[in-house]
Amino acid sequence: MTATSLAGWALIAMAPVIGSFLGVVIRRLPDQRPIVHGRSRCEACGAALAPRDLVPLASWLATRGRCRHCGARLGGFYPAVELAALALAAVALAVDSGAAAWLDWGFGCWLLALGWIDLRRFLLPNVLTLPLVVAGLAAAWLWAPGDLVDRLLGAAGGYLLLWAVGAVYWRLRGREGLGLGDAKLFAACGAWVGASGLPSVLFGAALAALVAAAVMGLAGRRLDRYSALPFGPFLALAAWLVWLFGPLPPGGL
Numbered sequence: 001m002t003a004t005s006l007a008g009w010a011l012i013a014m015a016p017v018i019g020s021f022l023g024v025v026i027r028r029l030p031d032q033r034p035i036v037h038g039r040s041r042c043e044a045c046g047a048a049l050a051p052r053d054l055v056p057l058a059s060w061l062a063t064r065g066r067c068r069h070c071g072a073r074l075g076g077f078y079p080a081v082e083l084a085a086l087a088l089a090a091v092a093l094a095v096d097s098g099a100a101a102w103l104d105w106g107f108g109c110w111l112l113a114l115g116w117i118d119l120r121r122f123l124l125p126n127v128l129t130l131p132l133v134v135a136g137l138a139a140a141w142l143w144a145p146g147d148l149v150d151r152l153l154g155a156a157g158g159y160l161l162l163w164a165v166g167a168v169y170w171r172l173r174g175r176e177g178l179g180l181g182d183a184k185l186f187a188a189c190g191a192w193v194g195a196s197g198l199p200s201v202l203f204g205a206a207l208a209a210l211v212a213a214a215v216m217g218l219a220g221r222r223l224d225r226y227s228a229l230p231f232g233p234f235l236a237l238a239a240w241l242v243w244l245f246g247p248l249p250p251g252g253l
Contacts, residue, residue, distance in 0.1 A: 003098075004097050004098045007097070007098050007099070008093050008097065008098075008101065011089050011092070011093060011101060011102060011105060012086070012089055012090070012093070014089075015082075015085045015086040015088070015089035015105070016056035016057050016082040016083075016085060016086050017056055018085055018109060019056060019081050019082035019083070019084060019085025019086065019109075020054070020078060020081070020082055022081050022085060022109060022112060022113050022116075023077060023078040023081040023082065024040070025113050025117075026081065026113055026116045026117050026120065027077070029117065029125055029127070029128070030117055030121045030123050030125065040053075040054060042067040042069060042070060042074070043072075044067060044070055044072030045067060045069055045070035045072065047067065047069040047070065053068060056078075056079075056082045057079055057082050057083070060074065060076075060078065060079045061079075065079075081112075081116070084112055085109055085112065088105055088108040088109060088112065089101075089105050091104075091108075091244070092104035092105040092108065092244075095244050095245070096244075103139065103143075104243065104244060107135075107136075107192060107240065107243060108240050110128070110132055110135070111132075111236035111237075111239060111240050112236070113128060114128050114129065114132075114185060114232055114236055115232050115233035115235075115236035115237065116233070117232075118181070118230040118231075118232030118233055119230055119233050122228065122230050123181065124179070124181030124182065124184065124185050124232050125181075126181075126184065129181065129184040129185050129187075129188055130184060130188075132185075132188035132191070132192075133155050133184070133187050133188045133191045134191075135191075136151060136155070136188060136190075136191030136192035137151055137155065137191050139192070140191075147194055150194035150195050150196055151190070151191050151192070151194050151195075152191075153190070153194070153195040154187075154189070154190025154191060154192075154193065154195040154196075154197065154198055155187045155188070155190045155191040156187070156190070157190060157195050157198065158183070158186035158187040158188075158189055158190030158191075158195075158198055159183045159184060159186065159187035159190075160183075161183075161186065161198075161202075162178055162182050162183035162186045163180065163183040165178055166178035166179065166180070166182070166183065178231065181232065182231050182232060182235065185232055185235050185236070186198070186201070186202075186235060188239075189201050189235060189238075189239040189242075192239065192243055193239060193242045193243050193247070196247060197242045197243075197246075197247040199247070199248075200238070200242045200247035200248045201235065201238045201239050201242050202238075203238075203248065204234075204237070204238030204241060204242065205231065205234035205235045205237070205238040205239075206234070208234040208237055208238060209229060209231060209234045212229070212234070213229065
């Protein structure tokens with residue numbers, strides 16, 4: 001077995017484990033609950049979960065999604081996040097190999113946590129967005145120093161662009177349309193894909209949001225001018241796709 005294939009299998013094995021941790025982050029971070037030190041407990045009966053209850057995917061399947069102590073349904077949140085992390089690993093390995101695939105996957109997992117939190121709570125925590133900016137610039141400095149200026153411009157330009165859009169919206173409508181969390185996430189996108197990739201990210205995110213709104217309308221949930229739809233998940237999805245496959249050609253927009 002080659003080192004590249006070994007790294008790939010290690011990534012597949014690690015993905016559900018990190019996915020389980022991401023589930024804890026998504027659940028606890030918005031409420032400022034302990035992430036590393038707090039014991040996992042059944043939300044129905046409060047019983048502490050043993051190590052055998054915390055094996056990613058396998059424990060949920062073994063108990064058929066129920067608490068071993070009280071029999072209450074545990075829901076599908078944690079296995080869904082674990083499967084999502086595994087899917088990100090599979091896509092990363094289909095596009096790249098070795099260390100590059102790990103970097104793709106790490107960026108995707110970070111975006112997954114941010115997008116999921118925003119979807120659940122309309123919140124993009126600084127503790128996740130700001131380090132992602134630094135990580136993108138550090139990745140450029142280590143592996144693509146020729147792109148560092150483009151990445152710096154992307155981080156600054158991404159923040160300023162969405163900050164300006166949010167300020168104009170507030171002036172015209174008197175209410176928040178885009179929060180500073182979106183601007184900081186867009187800055188993080190720029191730190192990873194560069195200023196040259198930001199138009200594709202914004203176009204892809206807007207298109208995905210329109211498709212989501214159309215699907216919600218077809219499902220009977222009508223959106224009006226006062227409806228709120230988190231933009232973070234769409235930015236996260238678009239940024240990862242642009243990172244993996246590159247920006248759209250100039251004529252593609």
